[in-house]
Amino acid sequence: MLPATNQRVESHTCEAINREIAEQTQSRIAHYSTKSSREISERLRELDHEWDIERALECNASALAFSGVMLSATVDKRWLILPGLVTGFLFQHALQGWCPPLPILRRMGFRTSAEINEERYALKALRGDFERVNSSDSGQRDPRAAMAAAAQ
The missing domain is CATH 1.10.287 (Helix Hairpins)
Incomplete structure (x- = not known):
């Protein structure tokens, strides 16, 4: 049986290496949790080229x-x-x-693209990109806002 596409690489990587990569990602996210939206946007641009x-x-x-x-x-x-x-x-x-x-x-x-995207979406959440998805007026979710937040 073939492994799931998003788990192929991690399942064939030493657990210590996977853990180190995850810890580095968590450390970067913690670092950017105190940074401005502009600095987070710069990091997101860096991730686009990783x-x-x-x-x-x-x-x-x-x-x-x-x-x-x-x-x-x-x-x-x-x-x-x-x-x-x-x-x-x-x-x-x-x-x-x-x-x-x-x-x-x-x-x-x-890193795998999934690992890079994990950092990307955590940074977007820190920047507040996903707050616009839930419309406070009607209590409904806005699919266009969701797509816009995911694309940023």
């Missing part, structure tokens, strides 16, 4: 595969084994959430 683990794996895999193809074309055909291995590991990662570089990248601090 590479998640998937992007890092895709970049590394494509660079290695391309290098293998180029080396096979210019040096020795045996270099074709490199893109074969890399694409096999990338396929394994897509299905299971694990591949050889995953533990290294996680130790380097690469």
